[in-house]
Amino acid sequence: MAADRSGPLPLTAQIVSQLRAAMSDGRLAAGERLPSSRLLAGTLSVSRTVVNSAYAQLFAEGWIEGRHGSGTYVADGAGRAMVRPGPGGQPAAAGHDGTGQQAGTPSGAGLPVIELRPGIPWTAGIDRAAWRRAWRSAGTQAPAAVTGPLGSAALRAALTGYLRRSRGVRCEPTQIMVTRGVAGSLGLIAAALLRPGDKVGIEEPGYPAARAVFAAHGAQLVPCPVDADGLVVDALPAGLRLVYVTPAHQYPLGGRLPVPRRRALIAWANATGALIVEDDYDGEFRYDVGPLPALFGLDPGAVVYLGTTTKILTPELRVGWLVARPDLVSRLAEVAAGMGEWAGGPAQHAVLTLISGGDLERHIRRMRHEYARRREAMTGILGNAAAWHLLGEEAGMHMVARTSRDAEEIAAQAWGRGVAVVTLARYFAGPVTVNGLVLGYGGAVPGEILHACRLLAELAAAPRPGRAGRDTG
Numbered sequence: 001m002a003a004d005r006s007g008p009l010p011l012t013a014q015i016v017s018q019l020r021a022a023m024s025d026g027r028l029a030a031g032e033r034l035p036s037s038r039l040l041a042g043t044l045s046v047s048r049t050v051v052n053s054a055y056a057q058l059f060a061e062g063w064i065e066g067r068h069g070s071g072t073y074v075a076d077g078a079g080r081a082m083v084r085p086g087p088g089g090q091p092a093a094a095g096h097d098g099t100g101q102q103a104g105t106p107s108g109a110g111l112p113v114i115e116l117r118p119g120i121p122w123t124a125g126i127d128r129a130a131w132r133r134a135w136r137s138a139g140t141q142a143p144a145a146v147t148g149p150l151g152s153a154a155l156r157a158a159l160t161g162y163l164r165r166s167r168g169v170r171c172e173p174t175q176i177m178v179t180r181g182v183a184g185s186l187g188l189i190a191a192a193l194l195r196p197g198d199k200v201g202i203e204e205p206g207y208p209a210a211r212a213v214f215a216a217h218g219a220q221l222v223p224c225p226v227d228a229d230g231l232v233v234d235a236l237p238a239g240l241r242l243v244y245v246t247p248a249h250q251y252p253l254g255g256r257l258p259v260p261r262r263r264a265l266i267a268w269a270n271a272t273g274a275l276i277v278e279d280d281y282d283g284e285f286r287y288d289v290g291p292l293p294a295l296f297g298l299d300p301g302a303v304v305y306l307g308t309t310t311k312i313l314t315p316e317l318r319v320g321w322l323v324a325r326p327d328l329v330s331r332l333a334e335v336a337a338g339m340g341e342w343a344g345g346p347a348q349h350a351v352l353t354l355i356s357g358g359d360l361e362r363h364i365r366r367m368r369h370e371y372a373r374r375r376e377a378m379t380g381i382l383g384n385a386a387a388w389h390l391l392g393e394e395a396g397m398h399m400v401a402r403t404s405r406d407a408e409e410i411a412a413q414a415w416g417r418g419v420a421v422v423t424l425a426r427y428f429a430g431p432v433t434v435n436g437l438v439l440g441y442g443g444a445v446p447g448e449i450l451h452a453c454r455l456l457a458e459l460a461a462a463p464r465p466g467r468a469g470r471d472t473g
Helices: 011-024 037-044 048-061 079-083 128-139 153-167 182-193 208-216 259-272 326-339 345-356 359-382 407-416 446-461
Strands: 064-067 071-074 176-179 199-204 220-227 240-245 275-279 303-308 320-323 389-391 398-402 436-440
Touching: 011 048, 037 048, 048 064, 048 182, 048 208, 048 326, 128 345, 128 359, 153 176, 153 320, 153 345, 153 359, 176 182, 176 326, 182 208, 182 240, 182 275, 182 303, 182 320, 182 326, 199 208, 208 220, 240 259, 259 275, 345 359, 359 398, 359 446, 407 436, 407 446
Parallel strands: 199 220, 199 240, 240 275, 275 303
Antiparallel strands: 064 071, 176 320, 303 320, 389 398, 398 436
């Protein structure tokens, strides 16, 4: 491996690309231990922050895993299996949401997969004319010799209006930093604000990629319980440096943090000096009532707000945003400058064009109707199936289906019959206390969803071996 400071890619991206390639072609095998961040940084003559950020990205993509007290290893299932040919013989991309699982064909089944894993947007719904306009506009811009870590001034100005209209976030351009998405924002926050051993509160169950990013920077992760309404503020432990929350649609259980808890969380942050990191996951998509304004509006000094185009449009853009008080934004920008880690200029300009022309908000309105149809298809089957109990179906692009049956067994059987699902187990850092599936409806059309959900209902209701009758859950 080598790190080329004069190369076209940032150092972090170079390391990620080289490690990914080594795992893809088998030079690094599943289960093989990777060098520590200190050792690899010394070998490549880069900072540990650069290596930690590279490891965090690979954690989020599912290529590597940490083992408590032991180190970092190539994940089981990584390597050639993660880049096996997809449709048309092209490599299938790593599963969004860090699952490390792929769309394609179940081994030996000869069946196309119906994609019910979470975190996958319906990219076919993007207005192709608007998409082409955005990239034609980006192509008219002369390549920049030097880019700034804060991001495009024009995009930051446009985001002030977009965030005010869509999420009730009132801020100035000086409070916004353009990033490479939520994982990129979390990496910057960890690099700038955390010291090894600092305690970070993570929802339990919660977003695995967030855990991976903070762990890669040496944080001590503290699981914080959630219930049907989201984070249990009264159960927050003492000594946290920051807490990461998904208040709009708790990931994965789906609770919406109510106003009294939001106020209690702000009061807790002010009393303890801790920082709240608000991932506005699924904030754009709600089907029962209007979404609550972002938590950021209650106290911009205590909250860092994160947003991204990954779920709205496509993960290929790698453009997100971070909103915080100006002094914190300046500190984060300094760290980003040292890491060479920011969103690409053409992608930023394309997003600017989509916002300025109103295409982004029109797209969100169309997708809200489209996802509502898919949600209805899913709830229409599983909501009436005795073996399933649904959670979090009022918003977003996924819901949780609880069952008394073995969720891992159902997931394996579904895969064998052409349906890709994810179990709740991967979202827990500790013991799994809720058994079920996390079902996304962004990656399949209503007809596919109906077929897949009928299969899941059948699998959950089937008698267990050696037992008569149905298991009603």
